[in-house]
Amino acid sequence: MRKQVIQIENLTKVYQNGFKANDQINIHLEEEEIVGIVGPNGAGKTTLIRQILGLLKPTKGKILIHGKDTLGDQRIIKEEVGYVPQIPLSYPAITVIDTIRYALQLEGLYGKQLQQKLDMTLSNLGLESYANVPGYQLSGGLRKMVLLAIALAKKATILLLDEPTSMVDIARKQDIWKLMKRLQKRSILLASHDMNEVKKVCHRIYILVGGRVIAKGSAAEIAQMLKMPVDIEIVPINADYIMPILQKESILWEQEGSLFRISLQELSEGIELLKELINAGGIEYLMMESPSFEKVVTNLVQTNAQ
Amino acid sequence: MLFEIKGMKIFWLQIFMSLFVMPTAFLFLALLRIGPDSEEVAFLLSGFIVASLVGSFFGALALRICNLMQIEVLELYSTFALSKGEIISNMAFTYALFALPQILISIVVLAFTSPSFNAFLMSFSILWVILLIALLAVWLGLVVRNYYYALGIFPLLAWISILLTPAYYDMAKLNPIFQMVLFINPITHCLSLLRIGLGLTPPLHFLWSLLYTSILFGLLLILTLKRIKDIYILEKLF
Ligand SMILES: Nc1ncnc2c1ncn2[C@@H]1O[C@H](COP(=O)(O)OP(=O)(O)OP(=O)(O)O)[C@@H](O)[C@H]1O
Ligand SMILES: [Mg+2]
Numbered sequence: 001m002r003k004q005v006i007q008i009e010n011l012t013k014v015y016q017n018g019f020k021a022n023d024q025i026n027i028h029l030e031e032e033e034i035v036g037i038v039g040p041n042g043a044g045k046t047t048l049i050r051q052i053l054g055l056l057k058p059t060k061g062k063i064l065i066h067g068k069d070t071l072g073d074q075r076i077i078k079e080e081v082g083y084v085p086q087i088p089l090s091y092p093a094i095t096v097i098d099t100i101r102y103a104l105q106l107e108g109l110y111g112k113q114l115q116q117k118l119d120m121t122l123s124n125l126g127l128e129s130y131a132n133v134p135g136y137q138l139s140g141g142l143r144k145m146v147l148l149a150i151a152l153a154k155k156a157t158i159l160l161l162d163e164p165t166s167m168v169d170i171a172r173k174q175d176i177w178k179l180m181k182r183l184q185k186r187s188i189l190l191a192s193h194d195m196n197e198v199k200k201v202c203h204r205i206y207i208l209v210g211g212r213v214i215a216k217g218s219a220a221e222i223a224q225m226l227k228m229p230v231d232i233e234i235v236p237i238n239a240d241y242i243m244p245i246l247q248k249e250s251i252l253w254e255q256e257g258s259l260f261r262i263s264l265q266e267l268s269e270g271i272e273l274l275k276e277l278i279n280a281g282g283i284e285y286l287m288m289e290s291p292s293f294e295k296v297v298t299n300l301v302q303t304n305a306q
Numbered sequence: 307m308l309f310e311i312k313g314m315k316i317f318w319l320q321i322f323m324s325l326f327v328m329p330t331a332f333l334f335l336a337l338l339r340i341g342p343d344s345e346e347v348a349f350l351l352s353g354f355i356v357a358s359l360v361g362s363f364f365g366a367l368a369l370r371i372c373n374l375m376q377i378e379v380l381e382l383y384s385t386f387a388l389s390k391g392e393i394i395s396n397m398a399f400t401y402a403l404f405a406l407p408q409i410l411i412s413i414v415v416l417a418f419t420s421p422s423f424n425a426f427l428m429s430f431s432i433l434w435v436i437l438l439i440a441l442l443a444v445w446l447g448l449v450v451r452n453y454y455y456a457l458g459i460f461p462l463l464a465w466i467s468i469l470l471t472p473a474y475y476d477m478a479k480l481n482p483i484f485q486m487v488l489f490i491n492p493i494t495h496c497l498s499l500l501r502i503g504l505g506l507t508p509p510l511h512f513l514w515s516l517l518y519t520s521i522l523f524g525l526l527l528i529l530t531l532k533r534i535k536d537i538y539i540l541e542k543l544f
Contacts, residue, residue, distance in 0.1 A: 016541040050539065053384055057538050074535075078389050085381040093313050102309045106387040150385045 002030040004067075005080075005158055005187045006052065011061035013047050013211075021047040023211040025061070029158070034180065034188040036198040039208035040301055045191040046086055048208070049160050052189075053083055065158065082151035086162040086191070088143035090135030096146055097122065097131040103153035117153070124179065125149045126172060140167040148176065152183075159188045165197060177201050195294045207297060209304040223293045226300065230270040232262045235285035236277065245276055259285075310400045330408055333358075337415065348420040348504040351412045353473030356497045359435065360471075363405035364443045365464045370397050371447025372456035375540040390537045398440045405436075422505025431499040438496060438519055441526045448533040451540055467493045495519050 006029040013022040021044040029035050037045050050056040052063055054074045062069060068076045091099055097118065104117050122128050125145050130138065138146065144167050151159055165173045173194075180188060180201050192198050198205055199219045207215040207222070215222060235258045236242045242260065246253050251273075253262040264270045270288065277283055333354055337347075373379055374393065383393050409432065417423050446463075450456050471493040477485060488494045495515035501507040507515075 050381075055380055055384055055539050056541070057536075075389065078387050083381075083385050085385065087378060087381065089378055089382045089385075091313055091382065094309070098309075098312065103386055147385060154387055156387075 002033070004028045004030055005065065006189065007062075007064040007067075008048075008052070009062040009064075011048070011051065011063065012059050013044070013051060013056065014059045021211050022051070022058075025208075025211075025213055027206050027213065027216075029187050029189050031187055032185065033204065034190060034202050036202035036205040037189065037191045037208055038193070038195070038198055038205055038297060040305070043208040044211040045208055046162055047211075049083075049162050049189070049191060052160060053077060053081060080156050080158050082154040082156040082159045084144065084147045084151050084159070084161045084164045086166070088140040088147070088167055090138055090143045090146060092136035093134060095132050095134050096127055096138070096149075099135065099146060100127075100149050100153055103150045107153065107155050121149050121153055124152070126175065141169060141172065144168055145172065152179075157186055159183075159186055161188060161190045163191055163193065165192070165194060173197070195297060199293050207300055209301055214304045215300055219293045222300075223296050224267075226296050227266045228295055228299065230264045230267050231289050232264065232270055232274070233285070233287040234260050234262070234277065234283045236260070237282045237284050241281040242277065245273070245280060310396045311403070314400065314404075326404075326408060330411075333408060333412060333415075345420075345506070348416060348423075348506060349501075350474065351416050352497065352500045352504055352506065353471075355409050355412050355432070355500060356435070356471065356493060357468045357473045358408060359405060359439050359496075360464050360468050360493055363401055363436075364439050365460045366404075367398060367401045367440060367443040368447040368450070368460045369453070369456050370401065371444055372450055372453040374447075375451045375537065376453055377539050380537070380539055391534050394444055394534060398444060402436055402440060416504060420504050424503045424505070426503075428500070428503030431503055434519070435496040435499055438492070438523055438526075441523060441530060442492065445526050445530045445533065448530065448537070452543065453540075454543065467491055470494070471497055473497060492519065492522055 006027075008025055008027045011022055011025040012020065014020045023044075025044075025048060027035070027037075037048065039045055047056065051058045052065075052070075054070060054077050058071070063071065065076045065080055070077055094102075100121055101114065101118055104114055104121075109117055122131060125148060127142070127145055127149060130142060135143070135146070144164060148161075148164055151161070165176055168176065177197065177200055180190075188201075190198070190202060202219065204218055205216065205222060206213050215225060217225070239258065246260070246262070251262060251264060251269075253260055255261075262273070264273065274283075274286075274288075333351070371394065374383070374397075388396075413428065413432070416428070417425070446460075447456070450459055470488055470491045472488060477488055477494075480488070495518050498507045498511050498515040499519065502509070502512040
């Protein structure tokens with residue numbers, strides 16, 4: 001196993017009004033790993049991230065960054081963690097370029113090196129044409145891009161991204177995904193509602209509902225976690241051979257001209273059936289909706305919310 | 307630091323008013339009384355320096371510290387590689403810088419009008435007083451934490467502590483009970499420290515005030531350092 005950069009043990013957060021937003025959470029993040037946190041609104045994702053950052057005080061449990069407990073001494077957070085908040089914040093009176101320059105200066109850069117890194121960051125995030133715009137004039141999505149630029153300007157080994165692409169247009173989103181995958185020597189914890197994003201970039205995913213981790217694994221593992229029904233539409237080359245197979249299998253199906261709609265309990269049954277049909281005579285047309293990651297997550301969340 | 311100052315651009319009018327225009331108006335009033343009695347001018351101007359430090363510097367800084375506990379502000383700062391201690395000291399330093407111009411003006415006037423003006427004692431006292439008031443503001447800000455409470459508390463607190471300081475009146479003429487109250491007020495001692503450089507404080511009083519403020523400073527420093535470690539988002543607004 002690779003080195004763990006964040007270890008969270010039995011983390012519980014009860015807000016001052018008595019609301020339990022995180023309940024015995026155990027998660028970890030390894031070196032150069034991208035881990036997703038998925039869950040409905042109010043699941044406790046932001047609460048979790050704010051505790052890692054030392055912005056909220058945990059009620060119980062431990063947070064270790066590079067093996068060091070962050071509760072007593074927060075220096076390691078400042079040095080090792082970059083953060084993109086969920087809220088599209090900006091320094092209202094300060095221009096984009098000044099904001100990013102300051103972030104780089106705090107890393108000890110100056111002179112030519114500073115200028116180079118500044119130009120690179122601006123162009124990486126497509127912010128060149130906004131360089132001299134003050135924060136208050138930026139749109140929501142652009143603010144998020146600037147926040148991402150600040151986070152990337154840090155040499156920090158860990159990035160905590162709270163819905164970094166939530167207001168960002170699709171082209172920029174794809175740029176961010178590419179960028180995230182390109183980053184080396186960094187580990188990312190990513191809270192997101194975008195299943196596509198999570199599936200694309202995350203090595204592992206935790207599903208958070210009501211403050212508790214209810215499932216974890218890779219996107220593929222999670223997609224197989226529940227037995228989800230599969231719908232198949234086929235047009236056989238020759239309708240004669242299909243009848244005996246469908247009747248034999250005692251499965252649900254209906255016919256519409258040459259098109260057959262077949263419903264099965266799970267994916268493996270579907271694959272078996274298709275093999276049989278192809279061997280028997282072949283198919284002309286196939287449409288199959290396999291149990292997607294999205295569907296399983298929705299299902300897990302719904303059953304656990306009850 | 308520079309960044310904090312740049313960020314204050316949007317508050318320029320408020321800052322200009324509270325840190326410059328208002329105190330300058332007071333200063334003007336005090337100057338109106340310049341006459342043959344230069345001791346009175348020294349008395350009023352030193353009172354003015356302390357009143358302006360408490361009225362604008364203390365209040366503005368304490369409010370800003372409470373402002374930091376609001377989600378958006380703390381989150382925004384935490385995107386940078388800044389520790390909480392660094393954020394706080396940057397704020398204190400920036401606000402002190404803004405308070406300096408009118409104090410410097412008063413000191414220049416004092417240097418020309420007060421026959422017993424002592425530059426060394428004056429600069430020592432002024433630095434010490436600014437430091438103490440800054441610490442007081444930071445600590446109180448960290449205690450109150452809630453910006454909306456702070457809006458109600460600090461202007462009033464500043465006003466009362468100026469009222470209970472012999473800034474513009476003579477303490478000796480008060481009855482003993484009031485004198486006691488004034489003696490507890492640290493701002494009284496700040497004033498007494500400033501007035502030594504103008505020959506208005508008896509040396510014994512000066513020593514007492516130095517002792518009192520030193521103990522207070524040490525105590526506040528310990529309490530503040532503890533509180534800085536405990537800066538978190540305010541979870542409950544009301
Ligand atoms: N200061 C607070 N006091 C009490 N409860 C709070 C406080 N802040 C947040 N909560 C509650 O904690 C729960 C978790 O909130 P959190 O912001 O962590 O959710 P989230 O998973 O990030 O949601 P979203 O997807 O909408 O961002 C919510 O039910 C919220 O109402
Ligand atoms: Mg959130």
